[in-house]
Amino acid sequence: MKSAITICLVPEARQGPFVFHPTGETGGLAAACRAAAELGFDAVEIFPESAEAFPAAEIGRLLREHGLGLAAVGTGAGWVKQKLHLCHADAAVRALAREFIAGIVDVAGEFGAPAIIGSMQGRSEGDVSRDEAVGFLVDALHELGARAAVHGQVLLYEPLNRYETNLFNRQGDAAAVLELEGLRHVQLLCDLFHMNIEETDVAATLEAVGSRVGHVHWADSNRRAMGLGHVNAGPIVAALRTIGYQGFLSAEVFPLPTAVEAARQTIENLRGHAVAARPPAA
Ligand code: LER
Ligand code: MN
Numbered sequence: 001m002k003s004a005i006t007i008c009l010v011p012e013a014r015q016g017p018f019v020f021h022p023t024g025e026t027g028g029l030a031a032a033c034r035a036a037a038e039l040g041f042d043a044v045e046i047f048p049e050s051a052e053a054f055p056a057a058e059i060g061r062l063l064r065e066h067g068l069g070l071a072a073v074g075t076g077a078g079w080v081k082q083k084l085h086l087c088h089a090d091a092a093v094r095a096l097a098r099e100f101i102a103g104i105v106d107v108a109g110e111f112g113a114p115a116i117i118g119s120m121q122g123r124s125e126g127d128v129s130r131d132e133a134v135g136f137l138v139d140a141l142h143e144l145g146a147r148a149a150v151h152g153q154v155l156l157y158e159p160l161n162r163y164e165t166n167l168f169n170r171q172g173d174a175a176a177v178l179e180l181e182g183l184r185h186v187q188l189l190c191d192l193f194h195m196n197i198e199e200t201d202v203a204a205t206l207e208a209v210g211s212r213v214g215h216v217h218w219a220d221s222n223r224r225a226m227g228l229g230h231v232n233a234g235p236i237v238a239a240l241r242t243i244g245y246q247g248f249l250s251a252e253v254f255p256l257p258t259a260v261e262a263a264r265q266t267i268e269n270l271r272g273h274a275v276a277a278r279p280p281a282a
Helices: 029-039 055-067 091-110 130-150 171-180 193-198 202-212 233-242 258-270
Strands: 001-006 043-047 069-074 115-117 155-157 184-193 213-217 246-253
Touching: 001 029, 001 069, 001 155, 001 258, 029 043, 029 055, 029 130, 029 258, 043 246, 069 091, 091 115, 091 130, 115 130, 130 155, 130 171, 171 184, 171 202, 184 193, 184 202, 193 202, 193 213, 202 213, 202 233, 246 258
Parallel strands: 001 043, 001 246, 043 069, 069 115, 115 155, 155 184, 184 213, 213 246
Antiparallel strands: none
């Protein structure tokens, strides 16, 4: 397994669960990549404003300079900034949401990274029934999964807790739909913060969904860095080893008490579980 840490490039998401933000002590891409590399992370996960605003040249240069990988790219700014989502009652808004995500699938794909559908899944509300909303989501996952496959990538679908969506809150329910719908190019993003709210047994769920696990958001119960809440990470790491998971454990957590402290806590926690072997820079 490999370690990753989140970098948000969206000023409107400054309250969000990302370690590095555009401003602050390690503000901006360059300082965040330097801090991530110095602490020994393998990769960064980026939350950009849009595909058009994705600073590809700068990211490429910084990743090469610091020997970092790109773990994944988030699409949630389409919701945060533009209020787009895949289950909107207005077909034109749904189309814009797909277009927004498709652009990020392409820029991420150029870097050999997957895009994430989290907040952009939306929810069933108003005149859109849950069945109809799930239909919209499944159609979008077919289209965008096929687009990811062109880049040799998967598309990451993230079940969220009940306060953020009423589509899929539990990994097993989402896995069943991926199976039923033959969504071969879509894998699950297992965010331990959401799972801690919704699952009966996080480790058993990871074992049950097995090869569908495509990415993990490594967060404690209170969405702080792992070790700062009440999750027992040992059985979770053991479950991931049992299913042969080789992907990223990516810290999508609040920058508490500071960004650097959250990052340091994360990498020390991962090293404690014998994940993330890369040594810190001298
Ligand atoms: C995104 O990865 C996520 O977990 C959602 O809760 C949106 O913040
Ligand atoms: Mn997440």
